[in-house]
Amino acid sequence: xxxxxxxxxxxxxxxxxxxxxxxxxxxxxxxxxxxxxxxxxxxxxxxxxxxxxxxxxxxxxxxxxxxxxxxxxxxxxxxxxxxxxxxxxxxxxxxxxxxxxxxxxxxxxxxxxxxxxxxxxxxxxxxxxxxxxxxxxxxxxxxxxxxxxxxxxxxxxxxxxxxxxxxxxxxxxxxxxxxxxxxxxxxxxxxxxxxxxxxxxxxxxxxxxxxxxxxxxxxxxxxxxxxxxxxxxxxxxxxxxxxxxxxxxxxxxxxxxxxxxxxxxxxxxxxxxxxxxxxxxxxxxxxxxxxxxxxxxxxxxxxxxxxxxxxxxxxxxxxxxxxxxxxxxxxxxxxxxxxxxxxxxxxxxxxxxxxxxxxxxxxxxxxxxxxxxxxxxxxxxxxxxxxxxxxxxxxxxxxxxxxxxxxxxxxxxxxxxxxxxxxxxxxxxxxxxxxxxxxxxxxxxxxxxxxxxxxxxxxxxxxxxxxxxxxxxxxxxxxxxxxxxxxxxxxx
RNA sequence: CGGGAUGUAGCGCAGUUGGUAGCGCACUACGUUCGGGACGUAGGGGUCGCGUGUUCGAGUCACGUCAUCCCGACCA
Numbered sequence: 001x002x003x004x005x006x007x008x009x010x011x012x013x014x015x016x017x018x019x020x021x022x023x024x025x026x027x028x029x030x031x032x033x034x035x036x037x038x039x040x041x042x043x044x045x046x047x048x049x050x051x052x053x054x055x056x057x058x059x060x061x062x063x064x065x066x067x068x069x070x071x072x073x074x075x076x077x078x079x080x081x082x083x084x085x086x087x088x089x090x091x092x093x094x095x096x097x098x099x100x101x102x103x104x105x106x107x108x109x110x111x112x113x114x115x116x117x118x119x120x121x122x123x124x125x126x127x128x129x130x131x132x133x134x135x136x137x138x139x140x141x142x143x144x145x146x147x148x149x150x151x152x153x154x155x156x157x158x159x160x161x162x163x164x165x166x167x168x169x170x171x172x173x174x175x176x177x178x179x180x181x182x183x184x185x186x187x188x189x190x191x192x193x194x195x196x197x198x199x200x201x202x203x204x205x206x207x208x209x210x211x212x213x214x215x216x217x218x219x220x221x222x223x224x225x226x227x228x229x230x231x232x233x234x235x236x237x238x239x240x241x242x243x244x245x246x247x248x249x250x251x252x253x254x255x256x257x258x259x260x261x262x263x264x265x266x267x268x269x270x271x272x273x274x275x276x277x278x279x280x281x282x283x284x285x286x287x288x289x290x291x292x293x294x295x296x297x298x299x300x301x302x303x304x305x306x307x308x309x310x311x312x313x314x315x316x317x318x319x320x321x322x323x324x325x326x327x328x329x330x331x332x333x334x335x336x337x338x339x340x341x342x343x344x345x346x347x348x349x350x351x352x353x354x355x356x357x358x359x360x361x362x363x364x365x366x367x368x369x370x371x372x373x374x375x376x377x378x379x380x381x382x383x384x385x386x387x388x389x390x391x392x393x394x395x396x397x398x399x400x401x402x403x404x405x406x407x408x409x410x411x412x413x414x415x416x417x418x419x420x421x422x423x424x425x426x427x428x429x430x431x432x433x434x435x436x437x438x439x440x441x442x443x444x445x446x447x448x449x450x451x452x453x454x455x456x457x458x459x460x461x462x463x464x465x466x467x468x469x470x471x472x473x474x475x476x477x478x479x480x481x482x483x484x485x486x487x488x489x490x491x492x
Numbered sequence: 493c494g495g496g497a498u499g500u501a502g503c504g505c506a507g508u509u510g511g512u513a514g515c516g517c518a519c520u521a522c523g524u525u526c527g528g529g530a531c532g533u534a535g536g537g538g539u540c541g542c543g544u545g546u547u548c549g550a551g552u553c554a555c556g557u558c559a560u561c562c563c564g565a566c567c568a
Contacts, residue, residue: 307527346528
């Protein structure tokens with residue numbers, strides 16, 4: 001963990017400058033709060049997409065695509081939903097530019113004003129439900145299980161690279177069901193998909209739970225969330241799944257005829273994860289030397305750096321490396337031989353570490369003579385000398401170890417920063433130290449708001465399946481009776 | 493929208509009481525290097541965010557304007 005970060009707990013911007021930009025992950029765009037994702041960073045996102053797509057398909061979800069522009073009138077239907085997004089919408093009012101009559105560049109052509117303004121989607125519930133109305137007439141049409149990968153725009157007052165950019169990439173799933181029970185089960189199923197993905201692919205431990213009414217998605221009856229802890233002890237909401245009830249069905253008049261011939265409104269869910277996960281990855285696993293990627297997401301899993309003086313040495317080493325590369329690729333690993341002859345080995349080591357490549361193999365003249373190779377793992381920065389004979393199996397096992405170890409390390413960190421707090425005085429002190437605080441809460445929005453006003457801490461979630469939280473007690477703030485503990489934390 | 497700060501080379505910065513623009517990294521060429529971010533020599537690159545004003549003269553002073561960053565309210 002970077003020293004600077006330890007001192008200034010919330011200053012990850014330094015990481016972005018040091019790691020992200022120099023690591024070719026992303027750079028700030030000229031457009032306020034937007035980001036450019038460079039090829040290496042995008043390759044990581046593509047790996048996330050591929051994993052999630054495979055998991056979605058197992059639950060019967062199919063991909064679809066809906067328009068970027070949403071007519072303003074669509075937004076006037078679901079009042080609560082609109083109230084949640086109205087303050088941060090980009091609005092298209094014209095469709096043409098013209099040369100400035102004064103000769104100063106280009107201006108908006110006032111004659112090209114749109115009859116009805118278009119909203120750049122901040123999320124797609126409204127346009128999707130307008131469409132679903134035409135798709136659904138009978139119980140036989142249900143359920144509808146669609147997901148779309150797209151960009152959305154939210155005109156945030158303040159942005160933060162990866163965590164809250166004005167434009168971001170995400171997936172949003174939207175499902176329609178015949179019964180409340182089925183929809184609730186779907187919302188629950190999808191949050192579990194996210195939790196599996198976070199744990200097994202991102203190597204990120206997460207807590208699954210319900211959002212408090214205050215923190216719920218605009219228009220939802222219930223919001224499920226996966227909450228992760230970053231290395232500065234702050235919480236990051238890494239994914240959400242909403243049970244929308246019949247709110248959208250009623251607002252957009254989506255009814256179906258049931259088996260008894262009666263008209264009924266459908267039940268809905270929506271769920272999404274975004275490029276925020278890239279931020280989670282950086283902040284949860286990164287160290288002083290840069291990014292640490294779990295092998296499951298690394299665009300390059302093994303990088304090979306040759307060490308040589310003469311052309312003869314170079315050729316012999318590269319030939320050996322090609323051999324090793326082929327044997328690793330048989331096992332499905334992605335391998336890069338860094339054969340750039342303008343850079344010295346030390347520079348290459350540092351650069352690949354910055355990019356988070358899990359395993360590095362270095363071979364020099366000495367190794368070549370001995371039939372060995374230097375194997376370095378990114379997560380612990382350990383180096384060992386190993387026989388080239390059978391190196392494919394060694395590397396295969398090492399990658400599995402690294403994946404596991406990264407998760408175990410993050411889990412140990414998180415668990416050592418979760419603690420029970422039972423008094424208000426203690427709470428005010430403990431919350432400053434970061435981490436998750438398990439506390440009793442009286443269940444009222446007023447108490448939650450007062451705690452937030454006084455400490456900036458919010459209820460990150462009401463954990464499900466957590467035996468630790470299931471106990472009687474008294475609210476830390478009001479002293480009223482409580483039936484379970486919830487997680488309080490400072491969040492991003 | 494409130495409070496604070498900053499705009500000078502690709503990046504990070506210096507620039508004194510106004511006197512005609514500099515440093516580090518990066519870049520180009522050549523040479524020596526190459527098992528943990530090499531070194532030497534020689535080069536190239538800037539209408540100092542924009543506009544107006546004061547002045548013989550503005551990176552520097554005044555006013556305006558735009559943008560960015562940090563702290564609040566908002567948020568995946």
